[in-house]
Amino acid sequence: MSARIAVPVFPGTNSEDETLRLLRDCGGNAELVHWSQASNLAHYDAYVLAGGFAYEDRIRAGAIAAHDRMMDSVIEAAGSGKLVFGICNGAQILLEAGLVPGTGSIRRPTAAFTRNAPAPHFVCRHVYLKLAIEPARCAITAALPEDAIVPAWAAHAEGRLAATPEHLREIVAGGHLAFTYAHSTGAVDQAAIPNGSALGCAGLVNRAGNVLAIMPHPERDAWNFNHLDRREGDDVLATSGGSVLFRSFVQALASS
Amino acid sequence: MRAVAISLKIPDNTAFTAAVALRRLGIGVERVERSEIWFFEEEGSALIERITADETIFNPNKHCVTLLDEAVPRSGEVWIEPLEPRHPDPSTSSGEGRRATAWRLFGPNEATLDRESLGAAVERLLCNPAIERAVY
Numbered sequence: 001m002s003a004r005i006a007v008p009v010f011p012g013t014n015s016e017d018e019t020l021r022l023l024r025d026c027g028g029n030a031e032l033v034h035w036s037q038a039s040n041l042a043h044y045d046a047y048v049l050a051g052g053f054a055y056e057d058r059i060r061a062g063a064i065a066a067h068d069r070m071m072d073s074v075i076e077a078a079g080s081g082k083l084v085f086g087i088c089n090g091a092q093i094l095l096e097a098g099l100v101p102g103t104g105s106i107r108r109p110t111a112a113f114t115r116n117a118p119a120p121h122f123v124c125r126h127v128y129l130k131l132a133i134e135p136a137r138c139a140i141t142a143a144l145p146e147d148a149i150v151p152a153w154a155a156h157a158e159g160r161l162a163a164t165p166e167h168l169r170e171i172v173a174g175g176h177l178a179f180t181y182a183h184s185t186g187a188v189d190q191a192a193i194p195n196g197s198a199l200g201c202a203g204l205v206n207r208a209g210n211v212l213a214i215m216p217h218p219e220r221d222a223w224n225f226n227h228l229d230r231r232e233g234d235d236v237l238a239t240s241g242g243s244v245l246f247r248s249f250v251q252a253l254a255s256s
Numbered sequence: 257m258r259a260v261a262i263s264l265k266i267p268d269n270t271a272f273t274a275a276v277a278l279r280r281l282g283i284g285v286e287r288v289e290r291s292e293i294w295f296f297e298e299e300g301s302a303l304i305e306r307i308t309a310d311e312t313i314f315n316p317n318k319h320c321v322t323l324l325d326e327a328v329p330r331s332g333e334v335w336i337e338p339l340e341p342r343h344p345d346p347s348t349s350s351g352e353g354r355r356a357t358a359w360r361l362f363g364p365n366e367a368t369l370d371r372e373s374l375g376a377a378v379e380r381l382l383c384n385p386a387i388e389r390a391v392y
Contacts, residue, residue: 058270060384064277067381096384107380112387115338162340163386 003253005030006044008074010054010065010093015217019050019087022219025237028250033070041073046083046253049074049090051155051217061114061158062092066107071097075106083256084211085140085249088156091203091213100213101176102206103167111163111171111204113156113215117196122157125194126228127216129202130182133175138205139256140212141178143248149186150179151228152216152242154194159215161201168198179203179214218242258299259327260307261358263291265320274359274381281380283373289360293335295327332368333360334392336383356391 005028009016016032023030030048033041041047054065065071071093078084078099086094092113094100104110116123131148135141141148163171171177180200181193193200195215203214219242221227227238237243271290278285294313296303307321308314314321329335335356359382361369369377374392383390 055273056270058273059277059382063381063384064273067277067280109384110386112384114387117340167386 002029003045003256004043005046005048005250005253006033006041007031007048007050008041008070009034009050010052010068010070011035012054012056013050013052013089015051015088015219018219019048022222022243022246023048023250025223026243026246026250028246028253035068035070038069038073041070042076044077046249047074047077047085048249049084049086049093051088051090054089054093057089057158060096060112062089062094062096065089065093066096066098066109075099078206078211081208081210083139083249083253086211086213087219088159088215088217091215092158094211094213095204099211100204100206101171101174102208102211103170103174103176110167111161113159114162115158116156116160116194120157122155123159123194124153124155126221127152127154127194127202128182128184128192129179129214129216129218130186130188132177132180133205137175138178138209138212139252140210140249141245143251144244147186148244149182149184150218150242150245151184151221151240152214152218153220154216155220156195156215159197160195161198161204163198171201171204172199174207176204176206177201178205178212218245222246257327258296258303259324260294260296260303261291261322261324262294262307262314262319263289263322264318266318271359277381278361278377281376283361283369283377283380284363285361285369285377286364287362287366289358289362291322291358291360293324293356293358295354329358329392330360330368332362332374333358334374334378334382334390336378336388336390339387339389
């Protein structure tokens with residue numbers, strides 16, 4: 001039986017269906033697990049935290065969810081080496097839980113994906129993520145080529161990485177900067193960054209390489225019907241779409 | 257400088273959620289009050305008139321406004337302020353200058369929480385020190 005992937009659904013999660021569909025279309029054995037079934041979560045082999053507004057972002061984005069009973073299982077699983085992948089609000093939850101960059105204590109965040117700058121507004125923009133680490137540094141990206149470009153949609157008002165200057169240096173030195181924003185060509189400059197994120201950060205990985213948090217949504221540019229370049233043939237999934245990251249995730253799980 | 261607290265007069269679900277989460281963390285909270293603290297240079301009744309006329313920050317159907325005697329947190333209260341100044345928002349006629357979210361924590365018999373318990377609540381839930389500072 002193939003490894004089981006849980007997509008935890010907190011009150012306010014809203015991207016679980018497309019996340020689940022893409023995991024399944026990439027060959028993953030994925031299921032939704034609602035907050036009322038929190039005790040079931042421990043039985044899964046990997047976790048994908050989808051986007052949305054868990055607990056309405058009360059107090060701060062991800063703050064309440066990070067202390068939810070469901071996260072007890074996710075934190076324990078991450079500690080035991082299971083794969084954990086967070087997207088958008090899922091990424092915010094992983095930061096609040098202290099799982100990424102993972103240099104501090106559990107549930108004591110050292111950084112935040114916070115209010116965009118300079119305009120503190122919601123951004124909905126097509127973006128490209130450039131892999132900023134060796135692919136094998138993170139199990140979830142291991143099947144991607146070096147300097148891989150992953151298309152996605154940024155859809156957030158609070159996606160800017162913020163931390164102290166010392167901690168930003170620690171993030172770089174520790175190899176935690178997994179993805180940066182880039183142009184489709186791979187060029188990196190300020191114009192490619194939709195939210196003022198420090199280091200141009202679009203994603204962070206923990207020290208062990210089994211927890212990845214990214215702000216943009218690759219699942220919203222994954223199938224041919226929602227891929228910007230629709231000339232890629234008859235496959236359901238766009239070969240150059242955001243599904244490449246999900247395929248890599250499923251592949252890592254199969255080989256683990 | 258004057259501090260003005262704008263709070264909900266309807267049930268505050270966010271404050272209720274915070275209370276439940278804090279109890280789960282082992283902090284003896286019975287009730288939480290939340291308000292937005294705005295800081296202004298101007299004084300007196302004209303300030304209240306201006307705030308209550310500003311529909312971008314005050315809705316008379318759900319908000320009440322209090323002019324605070326002092327621009328410091330009260331007993332059992334913490335003010336959470338962003339470390340970075342907010343960028344002016346032209347859509348808000350009062351602008352977005354210095355601002356804080358106030359959390360006032362009450363234990364049994366409506367007694368406000370002591371400083372130690374308040375500190376635990378701040379460290380464990382109410383403040384992310386990467387982006388916020390706590391004043392209490």
